[in-house]
Amino acid sequence: MSEDDARRRDAADPGHRELFHVPPADGGRYAEVAYFAGNSLGLQPCATVPDLLDDLGDWARLGVEGHLEAGRPWLPYHEFLTGTAARLVGALPSEAVVMNSLTVNLHLLMVSFYRPSGTRTRIVIEDTAFPSDSYAVRSQAAFHGLDPDETVVRLRPRPGEENLRTEDVLAYLRDEGDRVALVLLGGVNYLTGELMDIETITAAGRAAGAVVGWDLAHAAGNVPLKLHDWDVDFAAWCSYKYLNSGPGALAGAFVHERHHGVDLPRFEGWWSTEPATRFEMTPVSRPPATVDAWQISNPPIYAMGPVRTSLEIFDRVGMATLRERSLRLTGYLEELLDEVTANRPLTVITPRDPARRGCQLSVRIGDGSASDLTRRLRHEHGVIADAREPDVVRFAPVPLYSTYHDCWRAAQALAATVKEWGRD
Numbered sequence: 001m002s003e004d005d006a007r008r009r010d011a012a013d014p015g016h017r018e019l020f021h022v023p024p025a026d027g028g029r030y031a032e033v034a035y036f037a038g039n040s041l042g043l044q045p046c047a048t049v050p051d052l053l054d055d056l057g058d059w060a061r062l063g064v065e066g067h068l069e070a071g072r073p074w075l076p077y078h079e080f081l082t083g084t085a086a087r088l089v090g091a092l093p094s095e096a097v098v099m100n101s102l103t104v105n106l107h108l109l110m111v112s113f114y115r116p117s118g119t120r121t122r123i124v125i126e127d128t129a130f131p132s133d134s135y136a137v138r139s140q141a142a143f144h145g146l147d148p149d150e151t152v153v154r155l156r157p158r159p160g161e162e163n164l165r166t167e168d169v170l171a172y173l174r175d176e177g178d179r180v181a182l183v184l185l186g187g188v189n190y191l192t193g194e195l196m197d198i199e200t201i202t203a204a205g206r207a208a209g210a211v212v213g214w215d216l217a218h219a220a221g222n223v224p225l226k227l228h229d230w231d232v233d234f235a236a237w238c239s240y241k242y243l244n245s246g247p248g249a250l251a252g253a254f255v256h257e258r259h260h261g262v263d264l265p266r267f268e269g270w271w272s273t274e275p276a277t278r279f280e281m282t283p284v285s286r287p288p289a290t291v292d293a294w295q296i297s298n299p300p301i302y303a304m305g306p307v308r309t310s311l312e313i314f315d316r317v318g319m320a321t322l323r324e325r326s327l328r329l330t331g332y333l334e335e336l337l338d339e340v341t342a343n344r345p346l347t348v349i350t351p352r353d354p355a356r357r358g359c360q361l362s363v364r365i366g367d368g369s370a371s372d373l374t375r376r377l378r379h380e381h382g383v384i385a386d387a388r389e390p391d392v393v394r395f396a397p398v399p400l401y402s403t404y405h406d407c408w409r410a411a412q413a414l415a416a417t418v419k420e421w422g423r424d
């Protein structure tokens, strides 16, 4: 497939690259990088800085009065993100909130939703869970006086396979479900790019009497989600990957409405109470019957601003439209990688079925180190991919701003960098 062909595809199926700052390349023939690391840190929208300067200007102009009089008043600021965040993940407005960071949200949600009792104590995760999630669930088990090694169950793919089969998750829940207190899996696996069957696993976990939560770090802004309809108990996601809100950006949280207004253990602060009661200075809170009850502190406005700006882009373009372009773009990259990997020590480990993945394709390299490879891709070709040591390189063509030409460049660069078998 030729460069001209990639250019023609871009003309016929453009994304929204013009809305983003694309960094300059520090190697190769092109001015801009071919950016495939949006699954790690998304690019900066052009609107982020002007929007942030507006909000900062209100502080300079108004001081404390900005709480009520700013263009976007700070007191209800988080509510400006409610609708867009909820639509992004298929939640009711009462079910989604932007607050804290991802692992912090997982902990706060586990305070309510991990309640081991009797022999029902286990937490089910995937063996390739992101380390933060592993540490979080182990520390929750220990917090309840349980042995993390016995309490945390790590589900593995079958020998010789890369991805976890839904049927194997279901089989575990069928056989051992009465010992499971919490199922907490990644919606899209950070390493392999596998998209789990969230609806089916949620139904099975709940039928087994467990609570089912999802870490959507690699799913939010990548694949369409229907958390409310799928009956998910709770979920959390970060905003710096596909959601383009900047390093360490504020995260999202979802709590299904059936848990609202219910007497659950929850850690509280003054943002947990009804807004109307916030300044009554009473000793006892009156939490709203919404996910807002899980908030604790008044939010950092200048961290929330970039999330607001970015969520509005997703809301304008729409996840359904993005998913369609994503399927075409990732399918194209897959075709190109098939040609490159055919005669080289490289294997795509992401599921081949487009329904079982988002936009990321992960490549296992048979020899050499993943970070050596990504260093060469960057400095010799201006292609930014990311390495997961020892041997996985991840490419995420992001439907908002990646191009077919980027994909073509990545395949060319990989072919030039990794020697063909039998040729030295």
Ligand SMILES: *Cc1c(COP(=O)(O)O)cnc(C)c1O
Pocket: 101, 102, 103, 104, 129, 130, 132, 133, 186, 190, 215, 217, 218, 238
């Ligand atoms: C990126 C990522 C995290 C990061 O956690 P933070 O609390 O945002 O630092 C956690 N879990 C998963 C699955 C991730 O992909």
